[in-house]
Amino acid sequence: MKLYIYHLHQDDPKKCTAIKLYKFKLVRLVKNPKLIPKFSIVLNPYASKILIPLDKKLIEDNGLIAIDCSWNKIHEAFKKHFKGINKRLPFLLAANPVNYGKLGKLSSAEALASALYIVNYKKEAEKILSLFKWGETFLTLNKNPLEDYSKAKCEEEILKLEKEYFGEISLTNNI
Template sequence: MELHVRYEGDDDPEKCTARKLARFGLAELHRSTPATPPGIVLNPFAERALSPADADAERLIALDCSWETAQEEAFDLDGPQRSLPFLVAGNPVNYGTPFQLNTVEAFAGALWILGESAQAEEILSKFRWGETFLDLNAEPLRRYADCADSAEVLDVQDDYLVD
């Protein structure tokens, strides 16, 4: 699956997972919204959750920006908007924090849910903490990937949010 990033460039370039993916040829960066191709937009503000029902997509789009500046308007990109369900960060900056994923974690979680686990593992392999993300989220990712649609994904997510 193609991975594209609407790149804002407002974070530390040394810690930017989108830039590292691009250096390895695993994602393409775009500096403007019009230059970003359409695809499933990973948007934490979207009302509909990503699910295996979205697996026929050709590309995933992520917005790489600081969490401090992320606003709903920034995700005005072409394509169906989908939120990721409950997952926790495995990266050193936001370790263990729910819903605060960096770009590679968002892509990996989405790929796993869409049945592209080998690609998820490949992109995470470029980061020393990449396997940690999969270890922390092994059960929910497996359960989300077994769902039929967004409603089922939200039902599974509720199991994690209740605790």
């Protein structure tokens, strides 16, 4: 399985989870958005489609990519459309020190790990999170939603679960 990061160099490199994943050879860096694999799943917080467990085959065949940018510049980063199949993650709480407890404001490591967990690559998700002091906290904070999301059969089930766990909120208002 191929994991990619399109890195926009907007954050402090010492705190950047994407760089750490790259240093541990868990992801490949994509330096040009034109090189994003055509049928890869691109994690995009503004996408209308939601990642579901049935996306596992697409990820296995084509890869998974996170766009690493500053949350302060997120609107600018996602103005352009990224090649690939853009999907958002279901609602989860961040555990990283910068955005702890904030809905949806995940680091690149949290985003990739969440996606892997949801498509039932749980060991791989845990491996990513094990590199960070707060990785176990992320799994603890999101244990029930992640487990339930990983059992969902369709987007409608995910939407229902989001409402059960987090109520009627819009992620776009939160980011």
